[in-house]
Structure formats: structure tokens, C-alpha cells
Amino acid sequence: MHGIHGRHSMADDKHLHDLYGGDLGKTVSVFTDTAVRRTRHLKPDIIHSHDWMTFGAGVMASRITGRPFIAHVHSTEMDRTNGKPHEWIFGHEQWGLNQASHIIAVSRYTKNVLTSSYGIPPKKITVIHNGAPIPPARHLSRKDAKLRHPLVLFLGRLTVQKGPHEFLSAAKRVLEQRPDVQFIVAGDGYMLPELIERSCALGIQDAVFFTGKVDAAEARALYAEADCFVMPSTSEPFGLVALEAIAHGTPVILSKQSGASEVVAHAMTVDYWDSDKMADCILTILREKPLSEQLSSEAQHVLHTLTWERQAQNVITLYKDVIHSFAPIPTPA
Template sequence: MFGWEFPPHITGGLGTACFGMTKGLLKNGVEVLFVVPKAYGDESQEAVRLINASDVSIDIRKTEELEFWKNITYLEVNSSLVPYVGPEAFDNLMESAEKVTTLSEDSIFNARYTFSGKYGENLLEEVARYALVGAQIARDSQFDVIHSHDWLTYAAGIAAKQATGKPLVVHMHATEFDRSGENVNQRVYDIERSGMEAADRVITVSNLTRNIVIDRYGIDPAKVITVHNAVEPTEQIDFSQVEKHVPEKVVTFLGRVTFQKGPEYFIEAAYKVLQRDPNVRFVMAGTGDLLEKMIRRVAQLRISTRFHFTGFLRGENVDRMFAMSDVYVMPSVSEPFGISPLEAMRSNVPVVISKQSGVAEVLQHALKVDFWDIDAMADAIYGLLQYKSLPRMFSKYGAQEVNSLKWENAATHIKRVYEQVC
């Protein structure tokens, strides 16, 4: 299995999904060798054997590496176009927005290469090198099937398939259309399409994503299978005594502050709610390329005293944020799935989600609105804040519903996909 990140070192939902998925697969009797560009040594290996690509050497004298390199071409990509920008990479990218990645054989064919494991200006160089290392790892390992997560690892999956002849499954967690709307990065689109065309099966996280894969990438519907994501059971940590330090109700947005997540709609809905009830506080937890714009918009609307920006949260801090929240909102413009509403519901927090999200396909006890309908979003938030029986009902039945969405059940379907191609 090729991934780009693994807890606790994550920048979004991809690493979280991979962690839950591998634990579910272990319960289904599947052993996973999980490859990451850079391992830090503190990752949980309860369900995987983690392989650090930075520890793997390749022999540039081998014909296979040279032949593979001749068959792939990576063009220069502006650094500001890369997805999943984390808090550390964000500052660097803003300072080097005009820079582009230039690949050279000297940088690619080092005997050993230390990956940054980040989403910076050398991302395409790392993707290319990761593919070469992936082929080497595949030749040196015993396994039955290759599983690649998202476009960053598709080239590695293809290389491993070419090196061993083993079947390839690619997992589409988010498409370029989700990340960029119609302003797609053509190189990323091409990598996504080539990965899906080379794959024996394509797993999508929702039917919403499956339809995009078929309609926008031209992939054969017969090999595209939907397996909805799930959520990890929370550890039994008592957050009942967590203090908000404010008397007002708290409404939370938690996710990357990017086009895909619709943060601007959250702010506009917040403004409408505050016109009716000024005793509410709104929290935007996360970072991304729209963060500065969102801060300016909050200032323009003169709601700064009722709005808080926390920066990126992970682990226990996410659970603490949910413990302080009265309502969670996910206003995504295009959300392939969306694990964060499940995490909120697991914490007994009622949720408002956009109809343009994959998770809307599996949730019944959530309020669903169109992402662009800020009036409906504001009404939903206001209703959950003002009418006591409404949040009580959604919290009770929502928690029961989300507890049935287990990774071991999703992993049963993924194992079935493996069995189809082996």
C-alpha cells in the first residue's frame, strides 16, 4: 500500500482514512506493508509494517529503473497549485509562489533520496522519485496486490505493477475537480487518469466521486467500485469537564481553508445567524490558501469579536474542539466523502453538511443543505442552537448511526475487491 502520510503526521483526512482502513483490513486477515515517503519513527504500527521510502536505495545501473524513467515525463508545476497544504508548507509556498519545480536526472537518480514528505515546491520531483523507489520496494517484497492512495502515489503503484506484474488497485479519495473546480491542473488530472486507466480496479469513497471518475475521466464503470469511508471509535477520554471559557454557544468549521471546503459560505452564514442572535461564537479550525482572505472577510463583516481562528488541529485537540462545540458545519463545495462530520457525531455534536458531499449518501441524522444556500445553512444552524429538542434528537440518533459506520465493515468490501483482481 502506497500512501503519502500516516498518523500522527497528517495534513488532512487522507492519513486518517488510511490508518482506519489498515486497522480494518487487519481485522479481516489482510497484512499491509504501508509505504510512506518519510517516516518519523513515532507512527503506530499496530496494523501495518511501515516502510520508509527515504531508507530505500535504488541501483541506477539497473536497466529497469532507466527504462521506467524514460516512460514517464513530469512537467514543471507551479508550487502554489499543490493540494493538501499543511501549516508548515503554507508559509513556504506563499514565499515561493513564483517558483517552479525543475527535475533533473541528478536529483532523481541519487543512490538514496531523503523525502520531505510534505506538499512543497519539489512535490513533483518527490512523486517521480517515489515511483522509482516504489518499484524497488515491490521487487524486494512479498505481496499479492498493490493499493495506491490518491494521485501522489499512482505513479508508484504503476511502477510496482510494471516491476512485478501484480494487480493494482487505486483509491480515489478526491479528484482534481474537487480540489480546483473547473480550473484543473492538467498535469494532476493526467496523472489521476493514467493511474485509473492502469489500475485493475478503482475504489471511490462515494457515488458522487464514482460519477466524476466515470464522466470526467472516462474510466470503465465496470471497474469502479464505491466503498464509503468510516470513522475510528474514539478512545474513552472524558471531555465532559472541558471548559469553553465563554458562555455563548459555539459553532465550528474544521477542515482545510481551501476552495473545496467552502469556508466563505460558513462565514456568510455566520453573519446571518449573528444578525438574529449575537450571543454565538464561531470557530474556523484549520489552515490553507484562503485563510488570509477569510480573516479579512470576517473583519469586513465586523464579526471579529464573535469569530475565532485556531489554526490546524490534530489528535486530541480535535476531540477537545468537538467537546466545546454545539454545532458542527461542513459546507464543502465538493466533498468526495468527509470524515469530520462522523467525528463530530461520534462526540454527540449535531452536524450541518452540504448535499454536495459523499457522506450525505450514508447519513440520515444530519441536516443537509446546498453549499451555496447560506440562508438555509443559517436557518439550520439557528434551529440547532435555539430549539433544545432538535439537537438532542440529532445527537442521540446521530451517535448511534455513526457507531455503525466501522472501518472493519468498509475493509470487508475492500478485501473483496482484492480477491476479484488476484
């Protein structure tokens, strides 16, 4: 498969398996061949592929049809690996981005990653944020705060990108001042055993609950029950979980290294690595009820303005612009 070559170590292979499982290169190659074969008879106006695993199919379809190819970036290898990318994934990702007629990034944060780490010209990238996943929910009634412990929620894949280690470090600092607070780590991933051990090493195992994978109904209940939601991602192109928490009336603390922090006006933001500041934000939300209620209500404005319908229209407008300006690049026979 074009662009997926290069040296990589046994440690890289284990990391790759942890993130993606199995023989990813072969799977992507089979997908590319199958997608191109099954769509060869079509005559599209534009080809639109999402993230690097589909870029090969998009590039090949563009060459066969002579139509423009848009690469839509929801996450990069730099995000997923905390800046330590697997060589051949990074190479294929960069190749696909260079081949694209135009690129959609889901945030300004992602656009900056594409320009600084992949060398993509800024004028080739249009930012179109994700839409809000759900409208404001009918909030499940929270238990009387006087009858239970305050709850702080992390929900996401347990990978280095999502910042679970940083969440536990902040939890340690909060518990030094508020031993009554409980922390929920909801989600599954290859880091789960490591994180359980880490909570024990920090001496906070009695205050941290690991739920494992949760379904949609369980996630809704957790959002509604939590007094505070923390998204401590080390590099988050967007972060739909933040909008899900907001939809359930939960105050949010967001990593500044995220796309969601660009669109949510009423949230506390913190550098992912600053566990002390993260802990201060948690303590402030738990202590200051008027502030908590203001964050809960005011943050929901984004759910009404950042709709999927509006963002889809932005994509359609870009389609028209790209089609109008497209000039096919001749490929060698």
C-alpha cells in the first residue's frame, strides 16, 4: 500500500496493536482495494474520506474518476500518540493529506497540528467544527447533594491521548483537601490495568471507581449524576463528550489542547499537564454552587448554535467551492 513503509521497532508494533489491534496495514489495504473496486462504476462530483485509514481509497477513487478528493481529519497520529507517531501511519497520513484537493479539520487546534507537524499549507485547510451530538436532555434528577458524595467524571477511551493519568493526578490533589469526593473513570482501553495500579500507588483507590466500558444509557446516567465532568485530553481534535456532558447539565472542565474549548464559551479550561490547576477548577466547581449552576446553564447555548444541520451546510458550501476550482492533476500512465 502506497505510503505505508518504513522502519519500526517491536515496541512500535506493540503500541500499534494496543491502539488498533491485529494486522492493520493489511486490513487498510484490503479496504482500499475493495472500496475502489465496488465504486469504480460511479461518477461522483467529489470524493470525501474520513481519517487516514480511508485516504488511500479516496486518492485512488480521485485518480480513477478525475474528481476532487477531500480529506476530513477528525484525529491525527500525532494526537493519538502524544507526539510520538508510528512511522508508517504518520507517513501514510501525510501522503494522503498531500494528495488531497482540500482538507477539512474539525477544529483550529487540528488545523495547527496539520500545518506544524505535517507541513500542510494553511490555505489548503478549512475548519468545520463537529455538530452538537444531542439536544439538551431532560435532565435526570440528581440525588440530594447532602445525601451523597460529590462525583467527578471522566468518560472516554483509556489511552494516553485522553489524559487519564492527568485525571488521577488531579484527583489526588483534590482528595488532599476534600476526602469526601469520589471519582469515576468510565471507559475501557489498553491502559485500564495500568491506571488501576496507578490509583493504588497514589493511595486513592478507595475514592476512584473504574466502570469499564459503558453503553449509551449508562453514559447518560453518569453525566446526569456527576457534579463535574473533566476532559483532560493531551491532544483532542474536538471532544464530543464535552458537549454530551453539557447537554446533561453538567459543568465541564476542558483541556486547552482541544477543539471543544474553541466553541464552548462557558467552561473552565486548563492545560492538560497542569494537574494543580485542574484540581483547583474541580474544587471551585464543587464549592461554588452559583458558578456551577451558571456554567451548567450558559454552556448549553453551544448546543443550539453548533447544530449538525448548520455544519453540514458548511460542508456543502465547501464542496461547491472545491468543485468549482478543481483542476485535475495528470497522473503518469
